[in-house]
Amino acid sequence: MLAMYRTMLLIRRTEEQLRDDFHAGRLPGGVHLYIGQEAIAAGVCAHLDDADPIASTHRGHGHYLAKGGDPEAMLAEVYARETGICKGMGGSMHVADFSRGIIGANGIVGAGLAISAGAAFAAQLDREGRVAVCFFGDGAANQGVFMEVLNVATLWKLPLLLVCEHNCYSEFSPSDTVTAGEITDRARAFNIPCSVVDGNDAVAVWQAAAAAVELARDGGGPSFIEAKTYRIYGHNESEVHWLSSEYRDETEIEPWRKQDPIERLGSFILENGVCARENLDALDIEIRARIAAAAEAAAAAPPPDPELMRDMMFSGQQP
Ligand SMILES: Cc1ncc(C[n+]2csc(CCOP(=O)(O)OP(=O)(O)O)c2C)c(N)n1
Ligand SMILES: [Mg+2]
Numbered sequence: 001m002l003a004m005y006r007t008m009l010l011i012r013r014t015e016e017q018l019r020d021d022f023h024a025g026r027l028p029g030g031v032h033l034y035i036g037q038e039a040i041a042a043g044v045c046a047h048l049d050d051a052d053p054i055a056s057t058h059r060g061h062g063h064y065l066a067k068g069g070d071p072e073a074m075l076a077e078v079y080a081r082e083t084g085i086c087k088g089m090g091g092s093m094h095v096a097d098f099s100r101g102i103i104g105a106n107g108i109v110g111a112g113l114a115i116s117a118g119a120a121f122a123a124q125l126d127r128e129g130r131v132a133v134c135f136f137g138d139g140a141a142n143q144g145v146f147m148e149v150l151n152v153a154t155l156w157k158l159p160l161l162l163v164c165e166h167n168c169y170s171e172f173s174p175s176d177t178v179t180a181g182e183i184t185d186r187a188r189a190f191n192i193p194c195s196v197v198d199g200n201d202a203v204a205v206w207q208a209a210a211a212a213v214e215l216a217r218d219g220g221g222p223s224f225i226e227a228k229t230y231r232i233y234g235h236n237e238s239e240v241h242w243l244s245s246e247y248r249d250e251t252e253i254e255p256w257r258k259q260d261p262i263e264r265l266g267s268f269i270l271e272n273g274v275c276a277r278e279n280l281d282a283l284d285i286e287i288r289a290r291i292a293a294a295a296e297a298a299a300a301a302p303p304p305d306p307e308l309m310r311d312m313m314f315s316g317q318q319p
Contacts, residue, residue, distance in 0.1 A: 060105025
């Protein structure tokens with residue numbers, strides 16, 4: 001529980017730093033914040049190790065950090081610096097670290113579904129017990145590739161866990177205006193084991209993922225988890241500069257703030273006597289200091305050499 005709490009706090013403080021840095025004009029581009037959804041990445045990745053591949057989304061900082069990605073290198077990447085995890089050539093939507101099984105955040109909505117199915121197929125061929133996980137949004141579940149992946153993963157019994165983070169929005173569209181029926185029913189049609197969990201409850205996510213990952217490791221095939229949550233911030237922090245009107249009301253957001261996943265896990269930890277409030281506070285101070293220092297280091301680092309673009313685009317021979 002403490003490990004999950006630490007992960008969630010690390011994600012939250014990193015994202016708050018990026019939010020502030022964006023609005024201070026310190027970042028070269030906008031950021032999609034994961035704030036409010038931290039329990040999902042933390043609860044699922046607690047069951048994975050470096051060899052297990054995860055595919056992520058445009059909202060990918062939380063998945064990267066939960067999977068053990070280096071925070072300093074991620075901040076430098078979002079700052080587009082040569083010290084970044086992708087040498088500053090990828091940016092916020094392409095944070096990746098293959099050595100940690102982070103096979104990439106992705107700006108193409110739904111692309112992670114097919115990529116993770118491929119990784120699961122490779123894992124099956126290698127027979128080393130690896131499990132692939134795909135994090136994707138409710139909007140991505142409306143892409144045709146979702147059906148293709150459900151089909152082939154079931155048919156081939158791929159070691160794949162599909163985690164749909166239903167955060168009530170696709171960009172500026174409330175989900176109920178673009179998504180028909182229950183997303184879980186789409187997976188149920190393939191007889192895939194399904195669970196719907198409170199995505200703001202880290203323990204519930206952890207439990208659902210435990211069963212799904214174990215099943216996949218034992219050769220039992222794919223599972224589907226729909227985690228119900230809410231996107232506390234905008235679609236992208238840049239939107240305040242170009243959206244002409246408000247698209248949601250503060251009264252809608254407020255009840256979800258009261259369901260804050262970090263506060264909920266913190267209360268659970270204290271109620272169960274895992275540690276004292278001072279320990280949680282000390283952890284927060286430590287993480288805040290680390291992230292503030294990481295942002296300063298990122299800001300001070302040089303940009304990448306443009307020549308790198310060739311090496312990063314083409315493997316081996318250049319055309
Ligand atoms: C193939 C494709 N279509 C459209 C877009 C534009 N777009 C970016 S994010 C997004 C909404 C995604 O919603 P969801 O999958 O629910 O993820 P969330 O942003 O809520 O985390 C859209 C339509 C895109 N990036 N890629
Ligand atoms: Mg969404």
